[in-house]
Amino acid sequence: MDLDQLRAYDQAGYRTLEALTHVRAPRQSTHSSPHAFICTGGRTYWVKRSAQHGLVVELVAARLGAALKVAPTAEVVDVSPAAAPEDGAANHLLGVGVGIEDRGGFNPRELTEFQNEGQVYAPGVVRAEARAAVIVFQTWVGAEDSQVLIDPTTGGVLSIDHGACLPEAPGGVQVVVTDIPGVPATLGKDAPQSALEVVSQVEAFSDDAILRVFAGVPDAPEWNSAAERRLRMAESLSHRKARVREVISVWLQS
Amino acid sequence: MATELARQQHRGFYSLLRWRSDATRDEPRNVAVLLIDEATDFGELRAAPISALSPRLHEQGLLDAMLAGLNDRMRQAPPAREFLVRLHDALEENLVATEPRPVAVADPHAVLDDLYRAFLARRGGGGRPMTQGVVLDRVVNAYRKQGRDVHRGRYVGDFIFHAVLDPDSAPQPIEVLSFGAARKDWTPVERDAGHFLFAVEQLQLRGRAVIQPPSDEGDELASATHMRVRRWLDSREVPIQHPDELLDVQLAL
Secondary structure, three states: OOHHHHHHHHOOHHHHHHHEEEOOOOOOOOOOOOOOEEEEOEEEEEOOOOOOOOOHHHHHHHHHHHHHOOOOOOEEEOOOOHOOOOOOOOOOHEEEEEEEEEEOOOOOHHHHHHOOOOOOOOOOHHHHHHHHHHHHHHHOOOOOOOOOEEEEEOOEEEEEOOOOOOOOOOOOOOOOOOEEEEEOOOOOOOHHHHHHHHHHHHOOOOOOHHHHHHHHOOOOHHHHOHHHHHHHHHHHHHHHHHHHHHHOOOHHHO | OOHHHHHHHEEEEEEEEEOOOOOOOOEEEEEEEEEEEHHOOEEEEEEEEEOOOOHHHHHHHHHHHHHHHHHHHHHHOOOOOOHHHHHHOOOOOOOEEEOOOOEEOOHHHHHHHHHHHHHHOOOOOOOOEEOOEEEHHHHHHHHHHHHEEEEEEEEEOOOEEEEOOOOOOOOOOEEEOEEEEEOOHHHHHHHHHHHHHHHHHHHOOEEEEEEEOOOOOOOHHHHHHHHHHHHHHHHEEEEEOOOOHHHHHHHHH
């Protein structure tokens, strides 16, 4: 991996979708306060214009997660004033941000409220293999403040909110198990084959493939996407890739 | 960093039309999207296939008539946002319209396509089996594109027909049948054809039939029923067309 190669890949540019119309605000307020917009192509995306470590992290991590089928797809989305609601509620999202495809479902915070209010949520529906796959991914990318999306009808689990991951220095690789209300932390260990399949998919990412995922990113201040920084993150991710099997194997046997 | 398209976008408005077959149960489903763009004098409605909205012929007819009328109204004089506001206020029963919402428009046709995909298109894509309802959708659309006055699920006297051409002047009933989708029991199709023949005889009208032939030559029951029904129609000198023939006429026009 080198800077010249990354810049060469940057030349291919990136696709931008345009927001067409506002759908809704988030059910709960969060740091980035994403809102849902229907965008060109007819799909709905949750658009953010801020992330803890820069929008580049949110976009790249989602690209990786989508490739492993453990996260919703992400796109660069341009929100113009014509698409924003007339009450100004989404004005903080005007400009070019990251759109995460809407997949429905609930995050753990919402599920906790479901349980607190006495509404029925069946934790037993969460599928072990889906949880295991997300654990492998979030471990690889070094997710901090990790979040997941649960589909209570299928038991599917997806990794979301990737604003704090992809460290610039490799550091230690620790297993990341995101808490899901009512679901034991051990769920996922009983799906070792699924976990190790995803580990194999992680290992199959070549350095060139990793570098390409980091290419083609907007370069405004909120993106924090200087090429040198992206290269450091890519190199760190490659290094972490080599440690994931060991860490996950230990976790599976613990 | 804004895209060229984003720089061209201006504000239009859209509303969704929703159909609820039972106003008490209030279980609406999206049936059409209306888009207004005053800057380009654009006003159009895009509806989901009627056969996907209700299995009941009479209900299909009501819905089709309402949507066709609304579409004509929008094409005659592209309305402004106020039209959507009045529509929202006026429709309260089985058909309701959402309040107009802002939408960014550069190319209104492309935006209408995207709104249709977002609110109406079938998830998962793929073609629909050629059921009688789907064939009827094609037949009605083909006649409308030819500029014909066609009504779906319309009564003439005491008898309901799949479609009727020129119902108010010189009604011509149309029987639409499909053998193109698998089914276990073909006798309802025979009864349907029998009803049509009885009805046109009682009304002393000349009808016509549009028939989708069997797609699976190995389905003996479908083939046998198809041939039986064709014999009945031939014996009464009812002209029979393949749905594609209607499209050929449309292309020729």
